[in-house]
Amino acid sequence: MTAKRAATVLTMTLVAGLSAAPAANARQSAQEAPRTVAAQPVRPAIPxxxxxxxxxxxxxxxxxxxxxxxxxxxxxxxxxxxxxxxxxxxxxxxxxxxxxxxxxxxxxxxxxxxxxxxxxxxxxxxxxxxxxxxxxxxxxxxxxxxxxxxx
CATH class of the missing domain: 2.30.30.40 (SH3 Domains)
Structure with missing residues (x-):
């Protein structure tokens, strides 16, 4: 995994509300894929x-x-x-x-x-x-x- 990809996964994990700290149970963390967050459309801040x-x-x-x-x-x-x-x-x-x-x-x-x-x-x-x-x-x-x- 490239450093850029790792940073992206970490960012997406943080945005999804997951902890960036290593999981206490390594087996559990290996089985769970990081959640991704779908981009929400941004409403215009102008008329x-x-x-x-x-x-x-x-x-x-x-x-x-x-x-x-x-x-x-x-x-x-x-x-x-x-x-x-x-x-x-x-x-x-x-x-x-x-x-x-x-x-x-x-x-x-x-x-x-x-x-x-x-x-x-x-x-x-x-x-x-x-x-x-x-x-x-x-x-x-x-x-x-x-x-x-x-x-």
Whole structure:
């Protein structure tokens, strides 16, 4: 086994959650082949082109804790309530209609950008930028227009 191949197997073994230390039972370790980990597709960290109800840019929901969900808000804040029954989870896709500013994200990161979004079920409302794979301001600003006055 070449040094490069050994390093690859060691890396893959560590990624798979196995110990890099020699097994206590040499016979057992000889019988078990190292587990390999299939590469997971990386979701873009910037808006991507799509066609969701006439919107040309989309993003995926991200950074939502297991067992939790991202609510769709009526306005870009936490005081005006949410759209009943709409829950987004990591990986869900939303269409980006426009952007505005509002309350900082609920996790305390200071992100005050919000997107007016839609989804495959024609729900409309606002979600904070922190929970979308939109990248930074310069990644989406040239593609997604600023929202008009919010009433």
């Amino acid at each position: 991507f082109q799509c066609n969701m109800h006439g919107n040309n840019w989309c993003a995926h929901v991200t950074a939502i804790d297991s067992g939790s969900y991202l609510a769709l808000h009526r306005k870009p804040d936490y005081e005006h309530g949410t759209v009943s029954g709409v829950q987004y989870h990591n990986g869900d896709t939303v269409g980006l209609i426009c952007w505005t500013t509002g309350d900082p994200d609920a996790d305390g990161n200071g992100d005050t950008y919000w997107f007016d979004v839609t989804d495959q079920n024609y729900n409309y409302g606002y979600v904070n930028d922190w929970y979308l794979t939109t990248g930074g301001y310069n990644d989406w600003h040239g593609h997604v227009p600023e929202c008009g006055p919010i009433v």
